[in-house]
Amino acid sequence: MNLITLTTDFGTQDWFVGTMKGVILNRCPRAVIVDITHEIPAGDIRAGAFALMASHRFFPKGTVHVAVVDPGVGSARHGIAVQTANYFFVGPDNGVLSFALAKEKIKTIRRLENERLFLRPVSRTFHGRDIFAPVAARLCRGFPIHELGPLQKDFVRLPWHELRMRRQEIEGEVVHIDRFGNLVTNVEEKCLRDVFIERCRLDIGRRRNIRLATHYQAVPGGEAVALVGSSGLLEIAVNGGSAAQQLGLKIGSTFRIRLN
Amino acid sequence: MNLITLTTDFGTQDWFVGTMKGVILNRCPRAVIVDITHEIPAGDIRAGAFALMASHRFFPKGTVHVAVVDPGVGSARHGIAVQTANYFFVGPDNGVLSFALAKEKIKTIRRLENERLFLRPVSRTFHGRDIFAPVAARLCRGFPIHELGPLQKDFVRLPWHELRMRRQEIEGEVVHIDRFGNLVTNVEEKCLRDVFIERCRLDIGRRRNIRLATHYQAVPGGEAVALVGSSGLLEIAVNGGSAAQQLGLKIGSTFRIRLN
Amino acid sequence: MNLITLTTDFGTQDWFVGTMKGVILNRCPRAVIVDITHEIPAGDIRAGAFALMASHRFFPKGTVHVAVVDPGVGSARHGIAVQTANYFFVGPDNGVLSFALAKEKIKTIRRLENERLFLRPVSRTFHGRDIFAPVAARLCRGFPIHELGPLQKDFVRLPWHELRMRRQEIEGEVVHIDRFGNLVTNVEEKCLRDVFIERCRLDIGRRRNIRLATHYQAVPGGEAVALVGSSGLLEIAVNGGSAAQQLGLKIGSTFRIRLN
Numbered sequence: 001m002n003l004i005t006l007t008t009d010f011g012t013q014d015w016f017v018g019t020m021k022g023v024i025l026n027r028c029p030r031a032v033i034v035d036i037t038h039e040i041p042a043g044d045i046r047a048g049a050f051a052l053m054a055s056h057r058f059f060p061k062g063t064v065h066v067a068v069v070d071p072g073v074g075s076a077r078h079g080i081a082v083q084t085a086n087y088f089f090v091g092p093d094n095g096v097l098s099f100a101l102a103k104e105k106i107k108t109i110r111r112l113e114n115e116r117l118f119l120r121p122v123s124r125t126f127h128g129r130d131i132f133a134p135v136a137a138r139l140c141r142g143f144p145i146h147e148l149g150p151l152q153k154d155f156v157r158l159p160w161h162e163l164r165m166r167r168q169e170i171e172g173e174v175v176h177i178d179r180f181g182n183l184v185t186n187v188e189e190k191c192l193r194d195v196f197i198e199r200c201r202l203d204i205g206r207r208r209n210i211r212l213a214t215h216y217q218a219v220p221g222g223e224a225v226a227l228v229g230s231s232g233l234l235e236i237a238v239n240g241g242s243a244a245q246q247l248g249l250k251i252g253s254t255f256r257i258r259l260n
Numbered sequence: 261m262n263l264i265t266l267t268t269d270f271g272t273q274d275w276f277v278g279t280m281k282g283v284i285l286n287r288c289p290r291a292v293i294v295d296i297t298h299e300i301p302a303g304d305i306r307a308g309a310f311a312l313m314a315s316h317r318f319f320p321k322g323t324v325h326v327a328v329v330d331p332g333v334g335s336a337r338h339g340i341a342v343q344t345a346n347y348f349f350v351g352p353d354n355g356v357l358s359f360a361l362a363k364e365k366i367k368t369i370r371r372l373e374n375e376r377l378f379l380r381p382v383s384r385t386f387h388g389r390d391i392f393a394p395v396a397a398r399l400c401r402g403f404p405i406h407e408l409g410p411l412q413k414d415f416v417r418l419p420w421h422e423l424r425m426r427r428q429e430i431e432g433e434v435v436h437i438d439r440f441g442n443l444v445t446n447v448e449e450k451c452l453r454d455v456f457i458e459r460c461r462l463d464i465g466r467r468r469n470i471r472l473a474t475h476y477q478a479v480p481g482g483e484a485v486a487l488v489g490s491s492g493l494l495e496i497a498v499n500g501g502s503a504a505q506q507l508g509l510k511i512g513s514t515f516r517i518r519l520n
Numbered sequence: 521m522n523l524i525t526l527t528t529d530f531g532t533q534d535w536f537v538g539t540m541k542g543v544i545l546n547r548c549p550r551a552v553i554v555d556i557t558h559e560i561p562a563g564d565i566r567a568g569a570f571a572l573m574a575s576h577r578f579f580p581k582g583t584v585h586v587a588v589v590d591p592g593v594g595s596a597r598h599g600i601a602v603q604t605a606n607y608f609f610v611g612p613d614n615g616v617l618s619f620a621l622a623k624e625k626i627k628t629i630r631r632l633e634n635e636r637l638f639l640r641p642v643s644r645t646f647h648g649r650d651i652f653a654p655v656a657a658r659l660c661r662g663f664p665i666h667e668l669g670p671l672q673k674d675f676v677r678l679p680w681h682e683l684r685m686r687r688q689e690i691e692g693e694v695v696h697i698d699r700f701g702n703l704v705t706n707v708e709e710k711c712l713r714d715v716f717i718e719r720c721r722l723d724i725g726r727r728r729n730i731r732l733a734t735h736y737q738a739v740p741g742g743e744a745v746a747l748v749g750s751s752g753l754l755e756i757a758v759n760g761g762s763a764a765q766q767l768g769l770k771i772g773s774t775f776r777i778r779l780n
Contacts, residue, residue, distance in 0.1 A: 001285070001289050003285060005278065005282070007275075007278075010699060011699030012272070012532070012555075012557060012558070012559055013557055013559040013698075013699050014557060014571070014698045014699050015527075015556050015557055015571045015572075015574045015575035016698075016699075017555075018525065018527075018554055018555055018556035018557060018575050019556075019574070019575045019578045021554045022525070022554065022575065022578035022579035022580070022583075023578050025521070025523060025552065025554070025579065025580060026578070026579065026580045029521050029580065032285065034278055034281045034282065034285070035272075035277075035278055036275050036278035036279075037272060037273060037274060037275055037278065038272070039272055039273040042699065042700050042762075043760065051274070051275045052275075054275050054279070055275035055278050055279045055282065058279045058282035058283050058286070058389070059282035059285065059286065060282070060285060060286045060289065063282075071736070071737070071760060072737055073735065073736065074734060074735025074736065074737065074738075075735060075736075075737040075738075123748075123749070123750040124734045124735040124747065124748075125735060125736065125747065125749050125750050125755070126749075126750030129578070129750060130750075176274075178273075178274045178276075179270060179271030179273050179274050179276075179302065180302050214334060214384045215333065215334025215335060215384035215385060216331070216333065216334065216335075216385065217331070217332055217334065217335040218334075218335075227384065227385065228383075228384075229383070229385050229386075230383040230385050230386030230389060230390075235385070240303060240331060261545070261549050263545060265538065265542075267535075267538075272532070292545065294538055294541045294542065294545070295532075295537075295538055296535050296538035296539075297532060297533060297534060297535055297538060298532070299532055299533040311534070311535045312535075314535045314539070315535035315538050315539045315542065318539045318542035318543050318546070318649070319542035319545070319546065320542075320545060320546045320549065323542075436534075438533075438534045438536075439530060439531030439533050439534050439536075439562065440562050474594060474644045475593065475594025475595060475644040475645060476591070476593065476594065476595075476645065477591070477592055477594065477595040478594075478595075487644065487645065488643075488644075489643070489645050489646075490643040490645050490646030490649060490650075495645070500563060500591060502562075
């Protein structure tokens, strides 16, 4: 397997992603490249970190995960490559890798300083093409990670959205809104196991007493429902509709789960 | 060949499609995965069925076609795998496969019940990842279809948009609007062969006497034209413009073709 | 390597691109297909030419570049295949290949007339599927280019956006707006080398004295900056924002660079 994934905010209207793939295939002709998404909102490091966290573990061992959401490109921030027990990760050291890395067992962190591996000249605006793509291609071919550059002790970590838990109540936060308008929250499934899900009710915005259920169609069409989604996080959805639109909520909106 | 196609309403802004590919490549490392589209309108089973019908036959024999437009995910609807003379089809049994299957010679229909093949635990909201992707990967590797689950006699069929034909007139319907604003209709080429195309005129909305021609530029820029499109269906277009916008029409709009 | 790139205005909401890939893989099962972009504005030949020019040279030698922005499909315009010192190019002869070809050493130009290679019947509206995809697949497999059709002496060239240079001033033009709202211009890096970049100032719209710098974060957040972008062309950007929105500019907007 020579698998590389790409998570960026480059969009698909320009030639940026295609160009990165050209650079990779030039250096690793057998690479299989999978797009996670290129529609991370421009410069939204946290959203990129979330997408990588939600998807990386479904790939085969040895996959090289590249994430480029990089508003500081060309400035002093460094690029890093991280080897974990199962994967490689490549990207700017600005937190975009940090949610995924928090789930993995870190083996080594290297700062990308071996300029012989980069495209020449390195542009100041497109390290995805000039640095991260060629480095990922080398890792994919088995190039030893310690030759990428010096050891680094740690990486930049974004703070996770902390839950506020009280005795009879959890206060959570919307952390992602998906294509269907489902509201993904920071409440992990394990928080709910302690209480009987059947006894939980959720209040969000003006909507009160939203039921916790197992699937979207567990409630009538047009009604709101809360459930544990495919990433193991609590989601708020509307059966057959967009919860974001119908409830008028955004990323950062808070809600309360309480025992009935 | 280990070819798998994907047709979904998952969009490309989230990690859903990338995750399905990870699951497939984990189980069938040599799979070549082609996206038909992921921009089927959310929950629009009919649009998904149409896209699959229009594209599936251009793929090599043995291709595994996966379609996931699945508003009933997690409810009582079943998943199926269908083997035809040329292809495999995998998806929810809600009609999304039915337009393509209507063009194929069915060999066997299996209900997906062999849970050993699924991801564990199976989520109630993302069977694309947990059921359909791993099943497609197995079929792609030559896993025998009869081991997927019990025989099923038939599959859910969506009604096709019936034409109303009178002696001197056909009443048709817009069934798809493409990226260019071209209006794809339910009038198949063969319906038009019986009459001389030169003698046909088309009335739609307030626009009358639209000419049938062979290509977009057969009429001056900005003018409406009707022609047999690349799917073998009558299309209404505007040369250099969007017929949908200029004629103010939608999916479901009707029109009449008459002999002049 | 059996690499094929695709640059089109087909969008990704329909089945057009997927279908082209099916046709290619039918004829060249080992083809690796890379999307440059499918979001060229509908019928915008110049935008397609620009995307191909900006990306083609990052691919391995021997890559087959296919570009289909083809408002004249089905009319008298021809299809061509061009072999250069490094690549093959396939598409309509309407200028969409011309910016990339201007950077390459041409070896042969062939008009696509060998109908035995095409899909049958050839539609009048989708030559991407019926002509360009099967021709690209053949080239990818090593089919000799001279068997595609007769020699053609030249190809249709789009005029490049000429710079107006005066003694102390360059008048340039916005030629592309990228996903981030960065304004890509027709000013090549080499034009700027003659003057000291530090001494240059740029006036565009009501905004005067924009600094030339090396990277986005060289100016405070929200401020405009000009820099040489990843395609070797001068770009106007806003650190952390969209230059297109904040400066209210469009493709075709002009600006002046002057020595301070």
